[in-house]
Amino acid sequence: MEKIFFYDTPVGKLIIGEENGSITRVSWTQLPASYLQEETELILKCKQQLEEYFAGKRKSFDLPLAPKGTEFQQKVWSALQEIPYGEVRCYQDIAVAVDHPKGCQAVGGANGKNPIAILIPCHRVIGKNGKLVGYAGGMENKKFLLELENVHLRK
Structure with a gap:
């Protein structure tokens, strides 16, 4: 089951999601059908990297990604x-x-x-x-x- 947490950012409230050790979502409004609201270590790492990006200190991300799609x-x-x-x-x-x-x-x-x-x-x-x-x-x-x-x- 996907775990998600919500964060306020310079571009509004973002949902960060993780499943099976990979980031599965960074979105504004797309809630998964089933999820568990939990701030995991990986979600916190993603939040930190996004904060560094918004502060101009990060130009690339070092996170495992697993977007779901065709x-x-x-x-x-x-x-x-x-x-x-x-x-x-x-x-x-x-x-x-x-x-x-x-x-x-x-x-x-x-x-x-x-x-x-x-x-x-x-x-x-x-x-x-x-x-x-x-x-x-x-x-x-x-x-x-x-x-x-x-x-x-x-x-």
């Missing part, structure tokens, strides 16, 4: 993790990276279903025209995360 979603989420801190890619870049060059819409769908926000940086995906588009955590949070990374990239 094979295609897993490929997309893996490609998202290759986007360097402070950089962005468009949906087509990700589609090409997962050998599905005409699958921009499918990539967008997988991006929107990412259960581990921030750690799997779906906020780093923007429209081909350079505009910010869609984000499960809200556009204001997407903008905040990109600006945060941009500011700390130069330090």
Whole structure:
């Protein structure tokens, strides 16, 4: 059974979930069907790494991740993790990276279903025209995360 805990962050209240020794969720509102509210050692470690990220002291995460999704979603989420801190890619870049060059819409769908926000940086995906588009955590949070990374990239 997934264990979860809630934390207040600069981007609102986040749910951090763990199951079988891996982080399974960092989300705003997606509660699992069944869960146990418990602050585990791994959830605390994730919280600490997120605090370091928000403070500009961490540019990557060192946590075991186990997002639940289809094979295609897993490929997309893996490609998202290759986007360097402070950089962005468009949906087509990700589609090409997962050998599905005409699958921009499918990539967008997988991006929107990412259960581990921030750690799997779906906020780093923007429209081909350079505009910010869609984000499960809200556009204001997407903008905040990109600006945060941009500011700390130069330090």
